[in-house]
Amino acid sequence: MCADPENLPFSNRQLEGFENKIADVLARELGASPSYIWWGQRRGFIRNTMNATLKEGRCDVVIGVPAGYDLVRTTTPYYRSSYVFVYPKGKGLQITSLDDPVLKKIRIGVHLLGDDYTNPPPVHELAKRGVVDNVIGFDTFYSRQNPPGTIIDAVANGKIDAAIVWGPAAGYFVAHQRVPLVVVPIPSGKGDLPFAFDISVGVRRGDDALRARVEKAIGRRRAEISKILKDYGVPLLDRRVDAK
Template identity: 55%
Template sequence: MKWAAGLLCLAVAVCAGLEGARADSLRVCADPNNLPFSDSQEHGFENKLAQLVARELGKSVSYVWWAQRRGFVRNTLKAGACDVIIGVPAHYDLVETTRPYYRSSYVFVSRADRDISVSSLEDPRLRALKIGVHLIGDDGMNTPPAHALGELGVVENVVGFALYGDYRQDSPPARLIEAVAKGDVDVAAAWGPLAGYAALHSAVPLRVTPITETRRFALLKFSFAIAMGVRKGDEALKRQLDDVLQRKGDEIAALLASFGVPSVREPAD
């Protein structure tokens, strides 16, 4: 019986240690290969934001790494493996969301030396340009610019790039912006944070212009408020995160700007 009692004591000690480690750590669900948002070297702005939040909460940061594709929330946050996703759309129904900490939009990206000053999807010049867009899958779930161009009948000159791409490469979504720099496409319609970061680091100067005049496509959203996500019902952590996001708003805005994240105002009703 002594050995049984010993094992029980060991199990209790291990469990207590695990609970203590969890209490001292902000457990973050993140993609290890998705700059500028996050990577395993913690170089992304979501990594930097996680460090800022953890510091304010008196905790360290630990990660559960998982490719941010279908099943990401189910296999990380909902599985109880981690406690917070640093970037999700505000009011995302799979999680409990904090107050938004930035709003960005889809943008056009072109080489600066081409002087392609396009901001509207209805600009007639787009019909004569090779346009790159991200494609999410073959089930009709594609990005708003891809849908809008299809509605306009701009199809033959559109080149699709898989959003998820080849995960063996660094940050697969970046292939779209690289195609602009190489001249493989004339202009790309991309999510602003990805485009802004790529423009900062591109050897070829790039122009990033928010997509405007989107009211015709009323069912499509082109700008999104971004928040943090916690498990449904985890009100305590949500309140803590909300407090940090409110107090550190200026510092967070400066961090995002240093990564080239385009910021847009909330659209008027």
């Protein structure tokens, strides 16, 4: 298994993430036990794990990649989720759309993606609406434990008024806050960028035999996988819905 060693709620070395749990379910269904190649989930992740030059440094499976991701061969998706709004409950906010005029008046936190600090799709849509100066970026690198949770802490502590976060990263940390927070999926918009994504398991390109085995395992354990996702607060969408 290829995985990030410090990236809850997805994975960590203590095997506490939901992708660790799903990996264990699939491995048991295949009559195996998972072993890990650890690497930070950033640029070069697939190159340094699944496609590593040295065979002993390679892994065979990565849990949680976008369906159709071209660096790997992906299975049929096993869940679909979206970006979400996160804001305090009972503070007068009722944000349900990127067109809400209140977004021009409050402090909005967003995750910056990748080594080049790329903005996620909803942030591009905010910029089209003139919402720029009040947007605050949060990195997801290793300056602290569980970096994806920092932005949720900032909402709970009042450092920002709301956040726009990839849903699977939000639900887990929201559930661990003492302050009640609201999680609202961002609905389809008029822009060209998607807000929702189908998520699959990836195997090495050309390894169709392993892909077929993993896909059958997903089908047989789908109910158990869905329970894991729900236990971790992952916002789940109907995979037939085409959200942007």
